[in-house]
Amino acid sequence: MKYPKSAKELKRLKKKKALRARMTGTAxxxxxxxxxxNRHVSAQIVNDLEHHVLFGTSDLQEGIKSQLxxxxxxxxxxxxxxxxxxxxxxxxxxxxxxxxxxxxKYHGRVKALADSARAAGLEF
Numbered sequence: 001m002k003y004p005k006s007a008k009e010l011k012r013l014k015k016k017k018a019l020r021a022r023m024t025g026t027a028x029x030x031x032x033x034x035x036x037x038n039r040h041v042s043a044q045i046v047n048d049l050e051h052h053v054l055f056g057t058s059d060l061q062e063g064i065k066s067q068l069x070x071x072x073x074x075x076x077x078x079x080x081x082x083x084x085x086x087x088x089x090x091x092x093x094x095x096x097x098x099x100x101x102x103x104x105k106y107h108g109r110v111k112a113l114a115d116s117a118r119a120a121g122l123e124f
Contacts, residue, residue: 019101023100025047027050034113036109039075045085067080068080074097075108075109097123097124
């Protein structure tokens with residue numbers, strides 16, 4: 001395991017571990033994992049029983065990148081990712097997911113991604 005760079009990251013990893021102890025994704029109800037860095041946001045749909053990532057999306061992918069304008073904010077990118085992951089999930093027949101915020105606060109970009117995924121039809 002990579003060691004945390006700061007006390008803040010260590011605190012997030014402790015929260016992540018506690019959250020993951022309480023939730024799992026199955027084939028019927030997979031887990032929607034959100035990761036955000038200082039520059040980018042990504043989301044994945046995971047089946048924990050098979051240890052398999054079903055699919056994911058990021059603001060680095062061409063489909064999302066082309067949607068965003070030059071003056072778009074990181075929150076706008078998060079909203080686009082939430083919509084894209086919900087569309088992919090609906091195409092795969094997934095309607096309900098377990099939301100894993102990965103130790104991040106449910107605020108800002110994480111909340112924007114969750115709200116846009118809900119608006120696009122995912123239930124959690």
